[in-house]
Amino acid sequence: MKSILKNLIALVFAAAALPAAAVLNVFACEPEWSSLAQELGGDKVIVFSATTALQDPHRIEARPSLIARIRSTDLVICSGSELEIGWIPLLLTQSGNDRIQPGSPGFLEASQFVVRLEIPKVIDRALGDIHPSGNPHIHLDPRNIAKVAEVIAERLALLDPANADAYKTRASSFRERWQTAVQRWEQQGARLRSVPVVVYHRDFSYFINWMGMREVGSLEPKPGIPPTPVHLADLIERMKRGPAKVIVYSPYNNPRAAEFLSERANIPVVMMPFTIGGTGRAKDLFGLFDDTIDRLLAAIK
Amino acid sequence: MFRVNATALAVAAALGIPQAAHAATEDDLKELREQVRQLKEVYEKRIESLEKRLQQTEQSAGKAEAAASKAETTANQAAVQASSRPVGENALNPGISLILNGIYSNLSRDPTGFKINGFVPTLGEVGPPVRGLSLGESELAFSANIDHHFRGTLIASISPDNNSAEIEEGYIQTLSLSNGFSIKAGRFFSGIGYQNQIHAHAWDFADAPLANKVFLGNQLNEDGIQFKWVAPTPLYFDLGLELGRGRKFPGGPDGGRNKNGFGSGNLFTHLGGDIGASIAWQTGLSYLTTSPQDRTFTDLDSTGTSVTNSITGKSRLWVLDGVLKWAPNQNPTYTNFKVQGEYFRRSESGILSYDTAATSLGTQAGSYASRQSGWYLQGVYQFVPMWRVGLRYDRLNSGTTSIGLVDSGALTAADFPILGGYNPHRTTAMLDWSPSEFSRMRLQFARDYSQLGATDNQILLQYIMSLGAHGAHKF
Numbered sequence: 001m002k003s004i005l006k007n008l009i010a011l012v013f014a015a016a017a018l019p020a021a022a023v024l025n026v027f028a029c030e031p032e033w034s035s036l037a038q039e040l041g042g043d044k045v046i047v048f049s050a051t052t053a054l055q056d057p058h059r060i061e062a063r064p065s066l067i068a069r070i071r072s073t074d075l076v077i078c079s080g081s082e083l084e085i086g087w088i089p090l091l092l093t094q095s096g097n098d099r100i101q102p103g104s105p106g107f108l109e110a111s112q113f114v115v116r117l118e119i120p121k122v123i124d125r126a127l128g129d130i131h132p133s134g135n136p137h138i139h140l141d142p143r144n145i146a147k148v149a150e151v152i153a154e155r156l157a158l159l160d161p162a163n164a165d166a167y168k169t170r171a172s173s174f175r176e177r178w179q180t181a182v183q184r185w186e187q188q189g190a191r192l193r194s195v196p197v198v199v200y201h202r203d204f205s206y207f208i209n210w211m212g213m214r215e216v217g218s219l220e221p222k223p224g225i226p227p228t229p230v231h232l233a234d235l236i237e238r239m240k241r242g243p244a245k246v247i248v249y250s251p252y253n254n255p256r257a258a259e260f261l262s263e264r265a266n267i268p269v270v271m272m273p274f275t276i277g278g279t280g281r282a283k284d285l286f287g288l289f290d291d292t293i294d295r296l297l298a299a300i301k
Numbered sequence: 302m303f304r305v306n307a308t309a310l311a312v313a314a315a316l317g318i319p320q321a322a323h324a325a326t327e328d329d330l331k332e333l334r335e336q337v338r339q340l341k342e343v344y345e346k347r348i349e350s351l352e353k354r355l356q357q358t359e360q361s362a363g364k365a366e367a368a369a370s371k372a373e374t375t376a377n378q379a380a381v382q383a384s385s386r387p388v389g390e391n392a393l394n395p396g397i398s399l400i401l402n403g404i405y406s407n408l409s410r411d412p413t414g415f416k417i418n419g420f421v422p423t424l425g426e427v428g429p430p431v432r433g434l435s436l437g438e439s440e441l442a443f444s445a446n447i448d449h450h451f452r453g454t455l456i457a458s459i460s461p462d463n464n465s466a467e468i469e470e471g472y473i474q475t476l477s478l479s480n481g482f483s484i485k486a487g488r489f490f491s492g493i494g495y496q497n498q499i500h501a502h503a504w505d506f507a508d509a510p511l512a513n514k515v516f517l518g519n520q521l522n523e524d525g526i527q528f529k530w531v532a533p534t535p536l537y538f539d540l541g542l543e544l545g546r547g548r549k550f551p552g553g554p555d556g557g558r559n560k561n562g563f564g565s566g567n568l569f570t571h572l573g574g575d576i577g578a579s580i581a582w583q584t585g586l587s588y589l590t591t592s593p594q595d596r597t598f599t600d601l602d603s604t605g606t607s608v609t610n611s612i613t614g615k616s617r618l619w620v621l622d623g624v625l626k627w628a629p630n631q632n633p634t635y636t637n638f639k640v641q642g643e644y645f646r647r648s649e650s651g652i653l654s655y656d657t658a659a660t661s662l663g664t665q666a667g668s669y670a671s672r673q674s675g676w677y678l679q680g681v682y683q684f685v686p687m688w689r690v691g692l693r694y695d696r697l698n699s700g701t702t703s704i705g706l707v708d709s710g711a712l713t714a715a716d717f718p719i720l721g722g723y724n725p726h727r728t729t730a731m732l733d734w735s736p737s738e739f740s741r742m743r744l745q746f747a748r749d750y751s752q753l754g755a756t757d758n759q760i761l762l763q764y765i766m767s768l769g770a771h772g773a774h775k776f
Contacts, residue, residue, distance in 0.1 A: 052578075054630040059738075061626065061633065062776050063581040064537030064573025071481050071531045082771065086738075090773040093452060093474060096481035096531050103449055125739060125768075225737060226634075226686045252632055 024160050027070050027100070029078035029088065030057055031276035032139040033110060033148075035285050037077060039174050040153050044163045048073075053278035056252045057083055058129070058224065062090040074159055076100045077152065080109025081116060081136035105158050111136050113151050114144040117205050128222025139275065140207035142182045142289055149174055181286055189293050195300055196242070198235070198267070200227075200249035200258060203274065207292065216244050219257045227257035239265035246299045250274035268299040395445035395453075396770035400502045402437035403764050406430045410757040417511065418753040419699025419723035420673065421612065421649075422598040423518035423550045429508065429749075429759055436461040437763070440469070440502060442772075450477045456500070469500075469522060481531035481539075491521045492529075492541050492569045493587040494643050495622035503774050505639070505681045506731055507745045507761045511695040512645045512675035516618055518550035521589075523565060524557070537573040537583070542566070551616045551647075552591035565591040573776070578630050583776060584623040591616045593649075597657070603715040606661040610717070612669055614651010620644070624776070635686055642678040647671075653704055655712060665712065667705025674698045679729075687736055693729040725751040741765045 026047045028034035034049035041047070050066055051057050057079070060066075070076065070091045078084050092101060099106040116134030123132050138144045153171035157164035193212040197204075200219045208215050217238060221231035239261070247269040249258045255271065262269035273282035273291050281291040406412075408429055415428030430437070439461070444454040456470040472487030490498045496513055497520055509519050525545030532538040547564020548557040558564055566589070573583030597611040621644045628637035653669035656662060679693035699722050706712040714721060727750060733743035742764050749757040 052630065055632045056634050059632070059634050061581065061628075061631070062773065063575065063631075064571070064583045064776060065535075065575045065581065067531060068535055068537040068574070072533045085771045086773050088773075090775060093476070093483070094531070096478060096483045096529070098477045098479045101449070101476045102446070125737075129738060252634070254635055 024074045024156065025072055027073040027076045029076070029084050030139070032145075032285065032288070033077040033079070033152075035276045035288075036145065036149055037075075037152055037156075039285065040149060040167060040170050041156055042166070042170055044160065044166060045156070049276075053251045053273065053275045053282075058086065060084070060087045062087045062094070066091055067094045070095045070100065071097050073097065073100055073106070075106050075108065075155060077108045077110060079111050079136045079138060081111040081133035081138075082131045083111075083136035105155060108151065108155055110144075110148045110151075111138050114138050114141075114147050117209055118202065128220070129224030135202060135205050137203040138206050140204060140292070141210040142178065142185065142285075143210065144206060145285060146175065146178055146182070149178070177286075181289065185289050185293055188297070191300070192293070192296055195246065195296075196244040198239075198244040198247045198261065200247075200253045203250060204248055204272065216242065219247075219249070219261065232257060232261060235261060236264045239267065243267060246270055246296060248272050248296075251278040270295050270299045272296075393445075395443040398442045398767055398769035398772055400440035400442075400500075401764075401766045401768070402439065402502060403435070404430050404437050404507070405434050405762040406432055407760040408432050408757060409759075410752070410755055415752070416719060417515050417697070417725050417751040418719060419697065419721065419725060420515040420719075421596065422719065423515060427509075427514040427519050429757070430761070438501070440500070441466075442770075444770075446476065447473065450475065452476055481533060483529050483531075485527040485529070486525075488522055488524045489527065491517075491523045491543060491545070491567055491589070492527065493517065493521060493567050493589050493618070494620040494645070495583075495585060495624055495641060496643065497521055499775060502765050502767065505641075505679065505689075505691050506693055506729055507743060507763050508747075510643070510677035510679075510693070511697055511725055511727055511751060512643060512677055515673075515675060515697060516551065516620075516645045516647055521549070521551075523552075523567075524548050525563070525565070535574075537571065539571045541569045543569075547591050547593075550596065551589070551593060551618065553593045554595045554597075558594055565589065575631075580625065580627050581631070581776070582623070582625045585621070587620045587622075589616075589618040589620075593651070598719070600717060600719045602656070602661050602717075603713060604661055608656040608661045609658050611654045611657050612649070612651055613654075614649060614669060616647065616649045618645060618647045620646075626776075633683070635683075637683045638680065639682075640678070640680045642676065644674070644676040646674045648673075653706065655706055655716065662712070662716070665706055667707075667709060667711065669702075669704055671700065671702040673700040673702075681731075687734055689731075689733050689735075691729075691731045691733075693727075693731075695725075695727040695729070697725045699723050721753070723753050727751060738771075739767050 024041065024045045026034065026037045026041065026045050028037060028047060028049045030051055031049040031053060034047040037045055037047045048069055051060055078088060098104065101107060111133070116138065119134035120127070120130050120132065123130065149171065153167050156167045189211045194214060196214045196216040197208060198217045198219065199215055202218055202223060205215065217235050219227045221228055243265060244267055247258050247262055247267055249255060249271055251271060251274060258269045272295060273279040273288055276282055276284065276288055279291050282288040406429060412429045412431060416422060439459045440456060441459065442456040444452070447453045451473045453473045454470060457466045458469045459466045468488055470489050472485050472489045474485040475483050478484065492498055496510065497517055513519060523543065523545035525543055527541060527543045529539055529541040543566065544563045545565040546557040547553065549555055552565045567587060569585060569587035571583055571585040575581050593616055594613050595611045597609055599607055599609050602608045624639065624641040626637065626639045648671065650670045652666050654664060654666040656664050675697035677693060677695040679691060681689055681691035683689045702720050704717060704720065707714050727747055729745060729747040731743055731745040733741055735741040745761040745763070747759040749759055
């Protein structure tokens with residue numbers, strides 16, 4: 001009994017000592033930010049993603065396992081713009097961790113650093129679950145990733161000055177590789193210009209804007225409200241008059257409504273990776289955009 | 302200009318050939334042809350270069366247009382982003398949310414005489430709602446960060462019947478402590494058990510479990526301080542201590558004692574984590590100790606007179622709770638399942654005073670001791686988006702109660718009918734529909750055996766709506 005207690009105490013102290021170790025613990029609300037933090041931090045960081053591509057980041061439970069994680073975190077990276085409003089505030093107040101409270105360097109909202117789209121002029125819940133600060137799904141425009149990468153690199157250096165040079169080097173290496181990739185994607189995606197697309201939720205707006213595609217409808221009648229038969233029937237009618245070329249949805253959406261519309265309106269449907277881990281190829285940010293563009297190009301052939 | 306001249310010349314030349322052919326020699330013809338060919342070449346070259354220039358102009362014009370439209374978009378976005386930022390004093394208003402709730406109830410028993418046999422009545426709102434249509438309690442909540450050290454929350458519940466507002470919760474909590482520590486102070490729902498900390502609008506059934514009614518007076522909100530520590534382990538583990546005023550049941554008297562120090566203490570601990578990709582769980586153990594002073598209740602004694610009795614002594618309550626949530630890949634949007642249960646065990650001892658107002662057989666006092674328990678288990682399943690069904694079973698065990706006045710023969714058990722042995726139980730089923738995150742309609746059936754010899758069939762139809770700031774709910 002005594003030795004068990006001793007071991008337990010030793011375990012608690014060992015765990016308590018963890019944050020003091022030479023690595024930064026990064027808690028990302030979404031997998032795209034954990035992937036970016038990994039690119040920029042390398043072996044100097046331990047990253048954790050609170051969600052996976054199979055989860056709707058709007059609807060996450062403030063689970064005990066997440067509180068346990070965020071308690072010992074040095075840097076929290078979220079999309080922000082009210083995307084995580086149903087769970088992050090609870091995790092923060094329950095954490096007993098002053099380093100990651102809003103306003104401290106350990107709390108970073110990525111959407112604060114980019115030009116947000118779809119900022120509503122009228123804010124009313126009758127319009128659905130709208131985000132007063134604009135569309136929070138900013139990561140599907142690679143130019144936003146580049147901007148956020150600079151901010152994360154600066155934060156890492158600020159929180160871990162001993163490794164500031166390493167972060168600088170990694171950031172410039174990432175910047176170069178990313179710029180080259182963005183040029184390649186823009187060339188590959190030239191054929192997507194002006195292509196009309198139907199989305200499930202408005203979580204592809206930044207990609208659509210970047211590629212110059214046209215969003216002509218969404219399966220959700222209003223943001224956050226699941227597809228209804230009436231709305232789908234209306235969408236089918238609209239597709240008869242002005243058909244879209246492709247329907248897209250995310251891995252966390254139920255494909256049924258998308259497939260239904262696809263069959264009735266004879267429009268190809270594509271599951272996009274949406275974020276890291278959404279498809280087998282989307283293992284990192286480069287794979288995410290490669291796969292997204294290839295899937296769309298294959299669909300509109 | 303050149304284009305017209307060249308065309309005219311070419312036409313003239315072309316027209317001239319047939320006429321000249323008669324008179325001219327073959328050489329002349331050849332020369333003429335050569336001239337025309339040269340002329341044509343020059344003309345084509347000129348046209349080509351002009352077309353090129355035109356194209357270039359068009360291209361740059363297009364580019365300028367694109368740039369202009371891009372600039373316009375950016376300007377628009379900047380304008381919208383600027384305007385979306387609230388300005389002035391209102392920008393720092395706390396987040397405000399409002400809960401509206403209304404109910405239709407159809408009860409086979411009159412709710413005004415509601416009691417739970419076998420247990421000391423708890424005062425407060427433990428009975429079912431009034432029959433027919435009624436407005437439930439409206440909840441008004443304000444919360445915001447106060448500064449970088451504190452966050453503040455006020456939740457007022459407005460009761461429609463007596464036009465009074467009650468402070469359900471009003472507390473501050475720390476933001477700037479580290480190493481897993483946090484402190485809450487003010488009035489807050491005690492961290493005892495699982496359901497007690499959850500606001501009524503987020504409950505999975507329209508009413509509280511029977512055990513929460515008899516052991517915590519429906520829901521215990523204490524004035525006090527809570528200290529909590531979260532362990533730095535991957536498995537969630539916390540420890541908490543609450544020191545309170547003891548302002549209401551199971552403490553008391555109502556409003557708390559007139560003394561320095563504390564009237565109640567609560568120790569709690571939780572353990573929680575994930576199992577695989579789809580299951581999350583949490584379990585807790587808590588111990589609440591209070592010293593009820595003059596806890597009064599009315600009962601009908603053996604002469605049929607309504608008398609007021611009171612208990613003063615010690616009350617100790619243990620609660621073991623557990624909750625398990627399943628959602629495929631932790632994505633609860635489409636289907637999810639939640640099972641929750643709590644086991645309560647209470648022992649009380651002290652002095653029981655009979656007929657304190659001396660309206661029947663005269664005031665008498667003797668010892669009092671009881672050991673009682675109760676539990677509930679409930680499951681809620683979302684089978685398609687927006688729709689959930691739930692089933693709950695409640696059971697209480699009145700256990701052993703010894704009353705000194707009865708044991709000594711001064712009075713009989715018939716003088717304390719409410720404390721007579723009885724095991725209340727209840728079965729509840731519900732169906733609810735939530736068209737969005739902010740609205741919910743619920744239909745609930747219950748067969749309630751809380752009262753000795755009386756079955757209450759309850760049908761409740763309820764709406765719960767939330768307006769304003771998006772709330773975050775505890776696990």
